[in-house]
Amino acid sequence: MSMSPVEGVALAEVESGGDADAPKEEKGFVGRSPGQLAWLRLRGDRTAMVSGALLVFFVLVALSAPLIELLYGIGPSDQFQHKLDRFGMPLGYAGGVSGDHFFGLEPGLGRDIFIRLVYGLRTSLLIAFAAAVITAVLGIALGALAGYLGGWLDAVINWVTDLVLAMPFLIIALALTPTLTLRFYGERDAVSPAFGVGVLIAVFAIFGWTSTARLVRGQVIALREREFVEAAKASGAGLGHMLFRQLLPNIWAPILVSFSLAVPQFITSEAALSFIGVGLTEETPSFGRMIYQSLVYLQTDPAFVFFPGVAIFALVFAFNLFGDALRDALDPKSSR
Amino acid sequence: MSVGDEPLLRVRGLGKHFPVRSGPRGRGLVRAVDGLDFDVRAGETLGLVGESGCGKTTTGRMLVRLLEPTAGSIEFAGRDITHAGRRELRPLRQDLQIIFQDPYASLNPRHTVGRIIAMPLLVNGIDPPGGVKARVRELLELVGLNPEHYNRYPHEFSGGQRQRIGIARALALRPKLIVADEPVSALDVSIQAQVVNLLRDLQRDLGLAFVFIAHDLAVVRHFCQRVAVMYLGRIVEIGDRDDIYERPQHPYTRALLSAVPDVTTLGPAGRIRLAGDVPTPLNPPSGCRFRTRCWKARDICAAEEPPLVPRDGGNQATACHFPESGPAGAGSGPAGAAPAAAGTGASVEEVSR
Numbered sequence: 001m002s003m004s005p006v007e008g009v010a011l012a013e014v015e016s017g018g019d020a021d022a023p024k025e026e027k028g029f030v031g032r033s034p035g036q037l038a039w040l041r042l043r044g045d046r047t048a049m050v051s052g053a054l055l056v057f058f059v060l061v062a063l064s065a066p067l068i069e070l071l072y073g074i075g076p077s078d079q080f081q082h083k084l085d086r087f088g089m090p091l092g093y094a095g096g097v098s099g100d101h102f103f104g105l106e107p108g109l110g111r112d113i114f115i116r117l118v119y120g121l122r123t124s125l126l127i128a129f130a131a132a133v134i135t136a137v138l139g140i141a142l143g144a145l146a147g148y149l150g151g152w153l154d155a156v157i158n159w160v161t162d163l164v165l166a167m168p169f170l171i172i173a174l175a176l177t178p179t180l181t182l183r184f185y186g187e188r189d190a191v192s193p194a195f196g197v198g199v200l201i202a203v204f205a206i207f208g209w210t211s212t213a214r215l216v217r218g219q220v221i222a223l224r225e226r227e228f229v230e231a232a233k234a235s236g237a238g239l240g241h242m243l244f245r246q247l248l249p250n251i252w253a254p255i256l257v258s259f260s261l262a263v264p265q266f267i268t269s270e271a272a273l274s275f276i277g278v279g280l281t282e283e284t285p286s287f288g289r290m291i292y293q294s295l296v297y298l299q300t301d302p303a304f305v306f307f308p309g310v311a312i313f314a315l316v317f318a319f320n321l322f323g324d325a326l327r328d329a330l331d332p333k334s335s336r
Numbered sequence: 337m338s339v340g341d342e343p344l345l346r347v348r349g350l351g352k353h354f355p356v357r358s359g360p361r362g363r364g365l366v367r368a369v370d371g372l373d374f375d376v377r378a379g380e381t382l383g384l385v386g387e388s389g390c391g392k393t394t395t396g397r398m399l400v401r402l403l404e405p406t407a408g409s410i411e412f413a414g415r416d417i418t419h420a421g422r423r424e425l426r427p428l429r430q431d432l433q434i435i436f437q438d439p440y441a442s443l444n445p446r447h448t449v450g451r452i453i454a455m456p457l458l459v460n461g462i463d464p465p466g467g468v469k470a471r472v473r474e475l476l477e478l479v480g481l482n483p484e485h486y487n488r489y490p491h492e493f494s495g496g497q498r499q500r501i502g503i504a505r506a507l508a509l510r511p512k513l514i515v516a517d518e519p520v521s522a523l524d525v526s527i528q529a530q531v532v533n534l535l536r537d538l539q540r541d542l543g544l545a546f547v548f549i550a551h552d553l554a555v556v557r558h559f560c561q562r563v564a565v566m567y568l569g570r571i572v573e574i575g576d577r578d579d580i581y582e583r584p585q586h587p588y589t590r591a592l593l594s595a596v597p598d599v600t601t602l603g604p605a606g607r608i609r610l611a612g613d614v615p616t617p618l619n620p621p622s623g624c625r626f627r628t629r630c631w632k633a634r635d636i637c638a639a640e641e642p643p644l645v646p647r648d649g650g651n652q653a654t655a656c657h658f659p660e661s662g663p664a665g666a667g668s669g670p671a672g673a674a675p676a677a678a679g680t681g682a683s684v685e686e687v688s689r
Contacts, residue, residue, distance in 0.1 A: 033446070033448070034445060035446075230434075231434070231436060234433065235509070236456075246444055249447070
């Protein structure tokens with residue numbers, strides 16, 4: 001019987017010990033985490049950098065909306081009827097674009113389009129981010145528990161997921177929003193803008209968590225049988241350690257990607273719902289509502305359609321590009 | 337090997353049956369492990385060998401309670417831990433650790449080496465003298481790695497180095513018994529030697545007991561004082577290393593030993609080639625489980641299950657009605673014994689030289 005594998009022992013300890021760390025690593029080598037590597041890849045991706053810069057710009061604009069209002073000198077509800085002609089159309093070229101009103105005026109009410117876009121961006125991003133965060137938290141919690149614990153809990157959560165997926169989103173949103181509004185406000189009361197925003201976020205949260213839950217559940221099931229998880233179990237780790245220290249750090253990548261792709265989806269959904277007249281109140285500035293109002297003036301005042309349309313397009317496009325770039329950076333093996 | 341001491345680990349009738357659904361209403365049981373008895377004394381190394389699917393890994397996972405046994409009992413240091421809950425196990429976890437087979441899967445890719453090795457300490461709320469970091473450095477040094485590498489990530493290490501990290505993690509709690517589940521099978525041959533020698537040094541220096549699961553008989557011979565041979569969820573032979581390797585009594589052990597690839601010589605009996613496949617553990621053969629492939633099988637082998645009993649007063653126990661005698665490789669392979677149970681037609685001899 002050959003003993004060669006083990007008897008030919010004591011080869012030089014080629015691999016262990018001080019390999020190449022003599023000259024240049026004297027000040028202490030710090031290992032690069034997978035996250036840092038992904039960040040480096042993201043930095044090298046021009047699309048990611050451009051779309052990321054655009055997103056940062058949008059977020060900054062949304063955050064500093066009151067400041068912009070202050071500098072601009074016009075609020076989102078201010079009306080400039082005297083700058084409209086007697087048919088309610090803005091005077092001047094391209095829907096009244098001027099030094100005072102960068103993007104012109106709304107026909108009819110005569111509100112300033114630029115400042116309404118700035119506030120509309122705020123509404124859209126608030127709704128989309130809040131909905132995405134809530135759906136992510138819900139989805140991660142339910143998915144991780146279902147995947148890790150399995151058994152009846154998994155069955156119940158799966159069943160609920162299927163149930164939610166089977167419900168038609170648009171119809172329920174159409175039916176739910178007015179009913180909810182009526183429960184809290186009378187037929188003729190003024191609905192507060194915050195309430196409309198809250199209802200929209202709630203509707204998105206109820207319907208949006210399923211995809212994250214499924215994603216996380218699948219990932220957790222795949223990881224659950226890995227040996228490093230078993231090693232933690234064999235050391236006596238509890239549920240919290242298993243989920244938050246061992247499992248979740250390994251599935252941040254897909255969660256981040258799904259988050260960054262969920263945000264633009266919620267932006268367009270919000271626009272769609274506002275477009276069909278559900279959710280936000282009239283005075284709440286929002287992309288969807290502006291496009292909805294502008295369609296009447298498509299032929300007479302195309303500039304009114306143009307500015308909100310371009311804004312929402314740029315926002316969603318930047319988010320989608322960034323999400324794709326993020327996916328590539330986090331998982332370089334996936335095919336483009 | 338101090339005979340007569342209270343064993344550190346006492347396993348009796350250990351079994352693991354997995355329910356499987358076959359067909360519309362058929363429900364079967366895979367008897368992955370079916371009635372194991374063995375002891376491991378403090379500081380002793382027991383090798384668990386056998387071919388793929390014989391239940392070695394399942395046994396190892398049951399010992400550290402990653403799998404719940406369905407039968408039998410596991411006693412560790414005099415305490416029954418067969419069905420102990422997580423809280424009861426906590427003090428024992430420190431004494432009972434596992435090293436995994438695949439060094440690429442057994443380290444969390446998102447944690448630094450320092451965090452990986454410190455994990456057992458943190459999970460059990462242990463603050464070693466000098467702090468966790470000092471202990472991690474000490475462990476890294478112990479397994480032959482540069483202690484300065486504690487903040488590197490697993491992907492920056494080679495397979496052998498990763499396995500050393502896994503070993504350091506298992507040592508973090510100063511265990512008394514380590515279950516090593518094929519710790520070197522995923523490694524390159526030259527690295528295997530390093531890791532096995534590291535384990536042997538650690539075993540000597542720290543007085544560790546090992547349950548060493550492997551399919552590589554040469555590695556087991558190098559590392560283990562005692563060897564148990566498993567076949568289809570059962571131990572067919574257990575004994576001291578030299579007895580098993582020099583004087584195997586069970587036909588299966590002989591076949592297994594003769595199957596070791598050898599570039600130099602074959603014994604006079606040549607290679608015993610077993611015909612057919614291992615029977616399904618869903619429906620294992622009656623009597624002796626090996627009889628369907630054994631060249632010595634007779635009627636009694638189908639009727640009666642041979643108990644694992646020591647013969648000629650030694651430490652070696654064999655579960656066989658017709659144990660072999662004489663050194664390995666001596667003439668009593670299938671060539672020597674006429675194929676008595678020709679009806680089964682299950683065993684074929686082949687002298688390949």
